[in-house]
Amino acid sequence: MSPEQRSSQWYAGTDRNAYIHRAWMRRGLPAHAFDGRPHIAIANTASDLTPCNAHLGEVAESVKQGIWEAGGVPMNLPVVSLGETLVRPTAMLWRNMAAMATEEMLRANPIDGVVLLGGCDKTIPSLLMAAASVDLPAVVVPGGPMLTGTFRGKPLGCGTDVWKLSEEVRAGTLSEEEFLRSESSMIRSRGHCNTMGTASTMACVAEALGTTVPGVAGIPAADSRLLESAHGTGRLVVEMVADGRRPSTTLTKGSFLNAIVALAAVGGSTNAVVHLLAIAGRLGIDLTLDDFDRTGSGVPLLVDLQPAGQHLMEDFHRAGGLLAVLHEVRDLLDPQALTVTGKPLVDHLDGARIWDDSVIHRREEPLQADAGIAVLRGNLAPSGAVIKPAAASPELLTHRGRAVVFDSIEDMHARIDDPDLDVDATSVLVLRGCGPKGYPGMPEVANLPLPTKLLEQGVRDMVRICDGRMSGTAYGTVVLHVAPEAAAGGPLGLLRTGDWIELDVAGRRLDVDVPADELELRRPAQEMTGAFAAPTRGWERLYVDHVMQADTGVDLDFLIGSSGHEVSRESH
Known part of the structure; x- marks a missing residue:
């Protein structure tokens, strides 16, 4: 194997350790899998207990095909998965744990790059925090929103309409029987919430950061084009390894400011604030709350989606998606900020168009003139x-x-x-x-x-x-x-x-x-x-003793700053 390749530290050579590493992996892998090909982890948050991510196993298969096609060796790596609707008391309690566990697994294993499969709210943030800390070539594939369900002839916004309908029950304007009837209509297909909630927001933010293939954020989970994009991402990550494109070389302060512009223009979730601060903290980038106000406050709200509007993510994708939104605010973006393709984000906006201006408004006719999080x-x-x-x-x-x-x-x-x-x-x-x-x-x-x-x-x-x-x-x-x-x-x-x-x-x-x-x-x-x-023991004790405040991203104090990916010790 090439001595420059990280996985060669495990597999190259004729000594006993290299023999052990190769032999234990020879369960279907041919000898040429160890001839210098990059080994790519697929950090997969698929879980039946994270229902919004349950389909990511299928997405991983498409990623694998792309990696093989480009000359890499794919390795499925299940990582900690956090389902927003089920875990108690709150998934946010374990975001940092998921990030830390993923970081350590990426650092400990013989891999040269990683594809990050996330969807539900905390999975994409935790994966990006981990990748930023390890600093391996990394690219995100968002799992995509669910298709639109309907109830009494009207579309249902996942999450948003739960709040609305439950308040109507409490107000006495909707019967409990009718409320429960809507339950089977709320979740129509695989995928995460179909509103511009945290899951959709973080997919858009990941794309604006430059950490996804441009154009992938917002593709519905049930859309075959998501599998096509996953295949293309598998090919891309092999190229990224060859070129040395990693978070520390592509993510800059400008990348995060672009994400703030996108957050405002789509009317995204306030949760993106703590997640972006945490990711930036892992990279040592000086991002503060004031950056959100300075950069986002003058950005127009262009996307008419629940909860800030009326449409849903399937409509957003049909209308042109995030690239169409960013095309409208191109002058507000950092023109130098790169993406995982190696090209600036703005270079991917030339062909973007709005196909339905009732969903994505044009710059001169925004829903709100100043929409950023204050x-x-x-x-x-x-x-x-x-x-x-x-x-x-x-x-x-x-x-x-x-x-x-x-x-x-x-x-x-x-x-x-x-x-x-x-x-x-x-x-x-x-x-x-x-x-x-x-x-x-x-x-x-x-x-x-x-x-x-x-x-x-x-x-x-x-x-x-x-x-x-x-x-x-x-x-x-x-x-x-x-x-x-x-x-x-x-x-x-x-x-x-x-x-x-x-x-x-x-x-x-x-x-x-x-x-x-x-x-x-x-x-x-x-x-x-x-x-x-x-708490007196376990993760909760560690968390309470070391967690920082909301204005700095709610990370643990000892995880700030990237520590690199080099292996410092050998076993055997």
Whole structure:
């Protein structure tokens, strides 16, 4: 084998170790599999318990064919898979674990490059974090969204319509029987959520970063063109190994700024903020919350998709997909930022066209002129908080209201529907203890349900504030990712019911109208601190001891910065 090839450190030579490595792999592999061909891992998150990724085994077969065709040797590598809908308390608790486990498996095995198969929310972020740390040639194949299901003759948005329909049940305008009838219509095919939730957002973000074959993000999971793209990706990764294209040589600050432009233009999930910060942190790239505000705030919202609009991902792909969107905002993109093809992202936009401008709007007629995720600061969020204006009620983006404070998720569930709860439509619902350390894992609970008595009055949105996250399929005027979180000593932990809160999204402010000296004298409520996570062993203990705050990406402090892929020790 070529001495420059990483896998040659295992397979090349005639000594006992090389013999063992080759012999144990000779279970159908021919001798020429070890003659210098690159060995490519397919990091596969397929799992029956991650239903959105269950079809990735089929996708992996197409990747394998492309790798063989290009002269490589494919190796299926099952990695930690996180299903958003099933794991408790939240998949985010294990994103860093999945990234760390994948990193170590890539580092430990004789591979020269990797194809990353992800779909459900945390799988693409964890795979990219791992690849950035190991710094092997790596390319993503997103699993794709599901096809559109219908109920009572209308399309269903996976996730978004769950929130809407469940609130209608609570409001008494939809029967429980009808609600349950919609269940079998919600998930029509293989694939992840068909809204612009976190899964679709991260596929688009991965493409805007330059880590996918351009044009693949948004291809429906059931579309045969996904298998065609997977085959082409298998061919491409062999080329990447030969040319030495790896995350450290293709991903730059400009790549991440392009991803922020894309995030705003598609009306993407706020979860992309913590994921992009974490990926950048693995590479040592100085990306901050301020970059999201500076770069994204002036970007127009062009994509009319749920939850910020009305259409779904199948429509998005039909209308031209992400490349058509990026063509409209080409002047906002870094022209030097590369993709896995070795060419700049902007070079792939020349042939992009919008085929349905009711789904993808043209630059001169946007849905919103300024759609980027807004970063708020103030005495309630010294290190920052975020809000997605595209999913909020415009009249609530400037608001002053009295706080109704919940000390934990359990406290919220116990009291939110109490008819005696002192709350009205102008109140600000505050849920704390839900940050990275507090719950732990920063669950998607920031879009807390509205009180039943207000739903019955016709109220459908209120200002809500939380140190946790919300689903990318959710909507509403929700301030989230408040940092520092209550469990890390943030001022959110000092709030009291009745305090007046001031939200000014245009001014980028989030404040409580309490004098600073009074806040300093307050002590956190025992009801809140008693609910904080206090694990004594295992991953949760490691996580709580080392997780960082939302404004830096919620990674573990000892995983920041790429550590390279060289093998430092041999066994046998």
